[in-house]
Amino acid sequence: MSNSLFHTLCLPVTLHSAWKTVKSKNSAGGIDGLSIAQFEEKLSDNLTELRTELINKSWNPEPYLRVKIPKKETEIRQLGLLSIRDKIVQQAIKMLIEPRLERLFLNNSYGYRPGKGPVKAIHRVMYIYQQIKHGWIAKLDVDDYFDTINHERLFTRLQNFLNDEEIVRLIELCVRMGVVTKQLKWSETSEGVPQGAVLSPLLANFYLHPFDEFVVSKTSNYVRYADDFLVISDNRQQLETIVHDIQTKLEREFSLKLNTPLITDLETGAEFLGIFVKRSGLVLSTKKKQDLESRIDSIEWQNNRLSEKSIETLQGIRNYYAKLLPQPVLKELDIRLIAKIHEWIKQNTKSIRNKTILSNSLQEIIFFADETNLAKPLLIKECVNSYLDSDKKETEKKKKADNKQLIRQKKREYQKLEAEGSEWEVSSPGCYVGKSNRGLIIRADGKIINKKPSTALKHITIRGEGISLSSNAIAYCIENDISLDFFDVQGKHYASLMSPISMDGMLWQQQSLLPLEKKIILAEDIIVGKIKNQENLIKYYYKYHKETISALSEKYMEVILRIDECINRIKSYKENDTGYASFFIAQEAVASVAYWDYIRLLLYDDNIDFQKRERQGASDLMNSMLNYGYAILYARVWRTLLSQKLNPSISVIHAAQPGKPTFVYDIVELFRAQAVDRVVITLIQKGEPLKMNKNLISEPTKKLLVQNILERMNRYENYRGEEIQFEEIIRRQVREIAAFITGESKIYKPYIAKW
Numbered sequence: 001m002s003n004s005l006f007h008t009l010c011l012p013v014t015l016h017s018a019w020k021t022v023k024s025k026n027s028a029g030g031i032d033g034l035s036i037a038q039f040e041e042k043l044s045d046n047l048t049e050l051r052t053e054l055i056n057k058s059w060n061p062e063p064y065l066r067v068k069i070p071k072k073e074t075e076i077r078q079l080g081l082l083s084i085r086d087k088i089v090q091q092a093i094k095m096l097i098e099p100r101l102e103r104l105f106l107n108n109s110y111g112y113r114p115g116k117g118p119v120k121a122i123h124r125v126m127y128i129y130q131q132i133k134h135g136w137i138a139k140l141d142v143d144d145y146f147d148t149i150n151h152e153r154l155f156t157r158l159q160n161f162l163n164d165e166e167i168v169r170l171i172e173l174c175v176r177m178g179v180v181t182k183q184l185k186w187s188e189t190s191e192g193v194p195q196g197a198v199l200s201p202l203l204a205n206f207y208l209h210p211f212d213e214f215v216v217s218k219t220s221n222y223v224r225y226a227d228d229f230l231v232i233s234d235n236r237q238q239l240e241t242i243v244h245d246i247q248t249k250l251e252r253e254f255s256l257k258l259n260t261p262l263i264t265d266l267e268t269g270a271e272f273l274g275i276f277v278k279r280s281g282l283v284l285s286t287k288k289k290q291d292l293e294s295r296i297d298s299i300e301w302q303n304n305r306l307s308e309k310s311i312e313t314l315q316g317i318r319n320y321y322a323k324l325l326p327q328p329v330l331k332e333l334d335i336r337l338i339a340k341i342h343e344w345i346k347q348n349t350k351s352i353r354n355k356t357i358l359s360n361s362l363q364e365i366i367f368f369a370d371e372t373n374l375a376k377p378l379l380i381k382e383c384v385n386s387y388l389d390s391d392k393k394e395t396e397k398k399k400k401a402d403n404k405q406l407i408r409q410k411k412r413e414y415q416k417l418e419a420e421g422s423e424w425e426v427s428s429p430g431c432y433v434g435k436s437n438r439g440l441i442i443r444a445d446g447k448i449i450n451k452k453p454s455t456a457l458k459h460i461t462i463r464g465e466g467i468s469l470s471s472n473a474i475a476y477c478i479e480n481d482i483s484l485d486f487f488d489v490q491g492k493h494y495a496s497l498m499s500p501i502s503m504d505g506m507l508w509q510q511q512s513l514l515p516l517e518k519k520i521i522l523a524e525d526i527i528v529g530k531i532k533n534q535e536n537l538i539k540y541y542y543k544y545h546k547e548t549i550s551a552l553s554e555k556y557m558e559v560i561l562r563i564d565e566c567i568n569r570i571k572s573y574k575e576n577d578t579g580y581a582s583f584f585i586a587q588e589a590v591a592s593v594a595y596w597d598y599i600r601l602l603l604y605d606d607n608i609d610f611q612k613r614e615r616q617g618a619s620d621l622m623n624s625m626l627n628y629g630y631a632i633l634y635a636r637v638w639r640t641l642l643s644q645k646l647n648p649s650i651s652v653i654h655a656a657q658p659g660k661p662t663f664v665y666d667i668v669e670l671f672r673a674q675a676v677d678r679v680v681i682t683l684i685q686k687g688e689p690l691k692m693n694k695n696l697i698s699e700p701t702k703k704l705l706v707q708n709i710l711e712r713m714n715r716y717e718n719y720r721g722e723e724i725q726f727e728e729i730i731r732r733q734v735r736e737i738a739a740f741i742t743g744e745s746k747i748y749k750p751y752i753a754k755w
Helices: 005-009 012-025 036-041 043-055 084-104 118-131 151-162 165-176 200-218 236-254 286-297 308-323 327-347 355-363 370-374 376-422 471-479 508-512 516-545 551-571 580-602 621-643 662-668 672-685 699-714 726-742
Strands: 064-070 076-081 136-141 222-225 228-233 262-265 270-272 275-278 281-283 423-426 432-436 439-444 459-463 483-487 493-497 716-719 722-725
Touching (some): 005 012, 005 084, 012 036, 012 084, 151 165, 200 222, 286 308, 471 483, 483 621, 516 551, 662 726, 722 726
Parallel strands (some): 423 459
Antiparallel strands (some): 136 228, 275 281, 716 722
């Protein structure tokens, strides 16, 4: 016992040494929420408690906290985060067993090993190139390696090699421990080693060590870095045989699967560890070069200095690629970096206090190419001169901008006045809408309550009971194209007034005879537009809340992927039959579930009992407000369809129903998210006094909701390069749909909101 690995593990000096290593990496904690700083506050007590648990064999690690990070454009890598206590134990075990395993490992293995690394792996490949003048290279990698390692084989071999049951038990406990999400949902671990755990890279190398021995018995021209490896030969047939043997060995004895092997000649070369290895030397693939350029473009400044994260980004590129790539390639990356610096200076001229501060901040940057670093003093001087020139131009630009701002300010004032005068909402019982010599008036208890002239009036919403209109007022509305919509106390739209003149020249026959092919195109465009507007509203809120609501980051990626899948399935629809509508509606339903799941999480801390989207019979505040708002939107779309000579009941998505304006239901889908959802969510997040009264929205809440939706209808928005009111966007969209139906236009582009 006294000489065992486990005994050494439990020594105070071992745990303290492991703690220092964990602290130096300053990585995040796990599911228990304990940070390195918090652990250090009671360091002696915490390490003593940890040691006691190990000695008593009562130490039980926390589950790994699952986090997701982007791997490629469409892929996600799942990591498992350890608690600080568990990192210390795993680090201590690693310190004890790594020297033994290192004596076992072959030189052909370079991943996650002290004194090895990617730079030396690439040098080893180039050395082999020099030995073989003409030959072939096979690029191989294991599919999902870390997640598919066989536990029984791993632990059996560990026990035979370490000959310490308690250490192996602890390692097995670490590996088999489950994974939880931030919502504490548990997932079992039946195979693989957790990516992100301290021990995982070492165990992954140990698992493949017998495989290394097998490949080396076939050829010495073999280099492995984790689950990526190259095999080189001067004979293609011999190389293909080795690849076949490797594939068979991995599947039968290691329960691993190779991705499709790539075999090319040495002149063509292969990509390995982010660098293209060719006979002529090392180069960057187009994709990797774009990746590095994106990393350079991502650098940021904080307080006129390059941020710590950005310094790490540039240092990471320099530590690897600058040690391998030829100088001309590195100079190209430097050109990108210098352009980024000039761009930052131009955009931040106002915030840079003086040229000395700028010069000092640029001194911190180390370029990639030797020649660029030698010319660094001259480059800094050019940047400072650029700043001085930009400062002069900025002063001149500001003078011009001041006038533009004044004009823009006045423009906004009049747009607001226009919007305020364009909408009347009448809801108080006893109100009377009449006609005067100045236009329309509203009286209550014999007194005129609207003081402003009605010259800009476009729409009147009558909401509730006990409100009267004179025939003169109605005639005035018809003559001046003022819309009149009527809603009951529950917010249901039951009537609108229109002139019979507007019924002339209807397009109903062309609408009813619309070919199936055009129906499918129109339905697809509307549904995709609706889903994209939901997606863009999610992106809009995520932009402002991702830092304050941590759970949103994990949910965001999941929801966006689900919504994009629905959009892709709809766009991939190939059939040409009447079943298209049910297919589109099914995909729209899946996307909506994801959308409302995200909105529910967004409003989690706003004391809103919102579980799911409910239409008829909703009794909660969120759904009731949405339904009330949609009714207002329905009325606008219904009237707009008729004004553009279209039949509100001849639909392309919703099934026809007697007495139901199903085409209104189609078109309204495009505008729900931006016209109503956004308004309701914003009111809730602002903490407005929103209340229910006996399963109905309270009257003050109704007034506030209607007021904000009407303001949204009259707000100006950029549409196809032109600034127009939102209600005008609805009108133009319907006009464009009418043009598509008549054949006047061959395409229809749905409204997609900016975010």
